[in-house]
Amino acid sequence: MEAKIVTEDLNAYFGDVHAVRGVNLSIPKNKITAIIGPSGCGKSTLIRCTNRMHEVVRGARVTGKVLLDGKNIYDADTDPVMIRTKVGMVFQKPNPFPTMSIYDNAVAGLRLNGEKDWKILDDTVERSLKLAALWDEVKGNLAASGVSLSGGQQQRLCIARALAVRPEVLLLDEPCSALDPIATAKIEDLLFDLKDQFTIVIVTHNMQQAARVADFTAFMYMGELIEFGDTKVIFENPAKELTEKYITGRFG
Amino acid sequence: MRAPRSRLTFSGRTSTADRLFEYGVLAIALSTLILVWGLVLEMTIDAQPAIYRFGPGFLVGAQWNPNTEMFGALPFIFGTLLTSGIAILIGVPLSIGIAVYLSELAPPWVREPLSFVVELLAAVPSVIYGLWGMYALRPFIAHSVEPFFISFLGWTPLFQGNATGLDKFTAGVILAIMIIPTVASVSKETMRAVPDSQREAALSLGATRYETTRIAVLSYARSGIFGACILGLGRALGETMAVTMTIGNANRISWSMLDPGQTMSSLIANNWGEAQGIQLSALIEIGLVLFIVALVVNLFARLMVGRFMKAVPMTGGGL
């Protein structure tokens, strides 16, 4: 299995708080990897290290390496802005830009970076909204405000927005926790369709979701990576006792 | 209440464009502040001749005589303090009353528009206050208020003299009106910041509206309201035009409120055009004294208000 992202002895800090401890993780290419664990275990922080969003918070720092296709994204000569176009992110609470229409939101990544060619923008809007399974629902009124959509639609719009910049990896940080079950199901179906083209990492506190959706699962606890493997194996026959305890609901 | 500040900053490796932008913006922000405070220094230098000649005695010198070139700041410090004092005495109770009404008593649909109208008081330019003060307030005070003072209180040194209306009292009244928007708005905000649980606690003990307000709101918000008053004082100290136009321009010390006087700012406003040489220097020194006094008062005020709640942005008069 080819690895898309590999972390080597990754440690992340918020000031003195050691949030991620010596994590060595291999994210397989073109698969869906779920990261599960109790609240505060560092799973969100972990993925934010892979698109260099962690360092944006004041006092945050990172040691160790994160290799994207073999190259360390924390190299001195690497531009974090570039990394973020390659590794996209969708957040827990849908955050479309309120002053922009659906159209503008979808191509925000391109527009904000100066793209002006209408043909390219039009194509991108259609392509990414189709990828996000939102096209049919909104194609009649792309000028509507981005925030006029339902919660589930807004989240799919955010997915489309992230996909529009053609990332190679898509990180999703508990994307369905603010959504109802039907919207959640739509997004989970969407992820299945996307994994052929993208490598997907989804952080979730919902184990059933991980079991439904992910090819591989990583279990984190207190900043450490406890176990990683095939989802089936993790859920049916975990190697570590801690993992089993979490899976069976004895804590967290 | 202030919105929480963004936690996002950049540390570590960033793109050059980002760095350029951040430092460019910082450079402009800093250079402006450095410029302004540098000018304060320049102002001090301009005042040097007078500082040198009159020394610390300037602050207690009671003479202002361009002919003999003897200058002292005392009459004007006195005038400033007296008029500001009147402004506080009259303006603060009114402002607190307004704040109480707007915060506790007004029905919700009236609160917004009424607050706005009170704040409009701050929008009226000072010079128009002075104009109105001269032709509407002054006659009223001279004919209706001051004779009353003279007949009842004329035996005190505070109320001797003629009822011309062009005096410290009128100036004080106008200042009182001008500080109302500031003191009322900030007081209102501090009162609104008092948690409802306080009011509920008092009400559940059987307190009336009046008692609740007094016990639960006013005393809780005490320091904030005090800060608001100091803010108003700061505003009154620096006010120029309305005072200049109603105070009567007399460069001497007089305890009577019915006598004309002069404040530090009105002195500068009145004499700037013709002043030269040492007189100009002395005027600038007066400006320096005013600056320092206003600075100290405002710093103190911000401390008080800031301590009570997250600081309210200063927009120079209203909110």
Next chain:
Amino acid sequence: MKNQLASFAALACVVLALVPLVYILFMVVKTGAPAISWEFLTNRTVGTGGPGEGIGNAILGTLLLVFYATLIGLPIGLMTGIYVSEYGNNKIGYTVRFFNDLLANFPSIVIGLLAYALVVNLLHFGFSLFAGSVALAIIMIPIVANTTEEALRMVPNSLREGALALGVPRWRTVLKVILVNGKSGVVTGALLSVARITGETAPLLLTAFYSSYWSASLTQPVASLPLTIFRNYNSPSKELLQQAWGAALVLILIVLSINIGVRLFLRNRTGKRKVVKSWKQRLSLRT
């Protein structure tokens, strides 16, 4: 009983405070209106009280002063506000904000002295339009900086993160996402500061002085509405006094219409915001 009395007293305070406001407006309109005519608005002040005088040059002067002051003060204030809000979460940021807040409370005559020191003394410009504009700009900067900072702070962090995660560099995020989202607050602050400096008199006394002529030169003294009032308020000449009232009317109309206009504009924004949240609005652009 005490309750009633106290409530009544509080209401009385409000009414009492509003009396001057109403009285002033009433008096300015009543006394100033007769002076207004097309000639009045377009002739220049001569200062002798003869017939055919007007405040045209004072209106022009005020417009020019405000224009140049805004030209200088608005960008600086904006950038200061942007810095403090977006990058200022550190010692330098706190220092900038602190000194800026102090500046906001300088007495306006002291600001006149500062501008005098800079422009008239150091730069040898003399009493001039430029000096006056600098003074007004110094008044404007902290107001704009403060309102900008508040407006930008209200923009939720999720928008900043969303834009950054798309691979948009920080500076573009600030300009194209955050500033755009905070636009109404920023514009409100800018307009209110313009209204404020339009009415300022004391700093102009020390810097722009006065002129009875039509002048747009940066290096010459210039007339202004507030100074027209101040020069003539005491005048024994009925015509000159009338000039003062007429100027007062024009001035207060400008200042109040900005203030009320901004308030209506702001209400529209808040109204719209509520509408967007509770019903699904079709229109997107918040301008």
